[in-house]
Amino acid sequence: MLYLVGLGLYDITDITVRGLNIVKSCNRVYLEAYTSILGVEKNKLEEYYERDVLLADRDLVEQGAEEILHNAETEDVALLVVGDPFGATTHTDFILRAAEKGIPYQVIHNASIMTAIGCCGLQLYNFGETVSIVFWTETWRPESYYDKIAANRDRGMHTLCLLDIKVKEQSIENLARGRKIYEPPRYMSVNQAAEQLLEIVSNRRSRGQTLAFTENTLCVGLARVAANDQKIISGTLSALTSANFGAPLHSLIVVGKVHPLEVDMLKLFAETKEDIETYAELIG
């Protein structure tokens, strides 16, 4: 049996009791280690699970599925995934390969950032399409997520922006030379995401376009959701470029039309409470 086990968002004990029992009884345990991070070292996981934990990077999950699925018809194999196995990153291609081979699978669900962000007080019902904000490079500066946020705002909806993660990436030079040397991991901060959005706003403004949001639009930044030191700050897009969120992972919400109860909750996370009221009025 193949088990896809969600680990939840942060702590070693965020796994479900059912998930833990399964992991402890599996023959082989892999940890998907390229799209998200858990606030726990690998050796701590091994101690807790009483099992060796094999790191599964992108190559292993995407090209080396054979290894993970080896003998899974008769043995129990677990692939551990931070969050929910079908949350921000999906593992459908992996499941399809298992299904092709006739390997039975079971999913152990857990918290995902895509619902946990509800803790800031914005109702999940009022969210439109989720977008991903990617790191810009010198030559590649996509703006497509702006238009998706704009389309959500047009309908009064909030937008969850998932922020880019670069783990085990090669530089162009190392890639060209076939050298398996990897860059240090990078995680986009709320500050960086807000700056990229402001630059797009500025580009659109200089082209005379109608703006779906501006530097004064109410936003929420979230860091390390579910950790004891999680940080949530609500404020204008402009204010979030300099707010201090600390260590990764970060997420950003561009707020749409707000309900009074949502405003009351956002006030709990405001650095300047006046802002929240002002912008809620503007939006409402």
Place this chain on the structure above:
Amino acid sequence: MLYLVGLGLYDITDITVRGLNIVKSCNRVYLEAYTSILGVEKNKLEEYYERDVLLADRDLVEQGAEEILHNAETEDVALLVVGDPFGATTHTDFILRAAEKGIPYQVIHNASIMTAIGCCGLQLYNFGETVSIVFWTETWRPESYYDKIAANRDRGMHTLCLLDIKVKEQSIENLARGRKIYEPPRYMSVNQAAEQLLEIVSNRRSRGQTLAFTENTLCVGLARVAANDQKIISGTLSALTSANFGAPLHSLIVVGKVHPLEVDMLKLFAETKEDIETYAELIG
């Protein structure tokens, strides 16, 4: 300290290890018992938690928050919520009351139906606004969710439809007479939801409106997600009126534009695989 603890979706062991440790150490434990159901009896929960579990119906959570929050400045009180505390049902008003009283709170996240539906293979990124489909009565037959699904479909997005739950409802007569007699709980099935949608389609067609979806639109029904006997069936809206899903809870997805990987996953859940390909072509 007030703890809002998500129980996950189905089994007693779907609680997280962190959540279980907290519940076992709390002075008082309440179970929010009006918006969702766990597949577990109350006495089983009490045995597992080694704690008395007090049922908190809508009255108690909405009007009787005082009781739940009593002494929570100094004692540990847990409110258990099926799914995630900020998933399909939010508890923001409850948190606001705690915040007003200066009671610290902590949220223990868990799986929510709003992300767990990813197990059908449709990507959460491709979902628009979530809608609720309510039971029609003789005199109240709202169609507003149709328009929201239509707006999502216009943008190629899938729509998660959460289906109505009626727990501890009074009949109009009993309500008028002030008799605290409650109707048996009712949970809308995929079949009922599909029938209501078809009736709206028929209404719109007879008025000559352009249809955002029809009886031939690809949909997915899900029942008891996360349970060992969970059931997922993909098929046309019309086919889902008669598919057999068994016991509650049910959810329905109206599919938008599909990616090839999504089609491959949906085929795993099709009763007639040909249908999926046909409609995927129509949609694509």
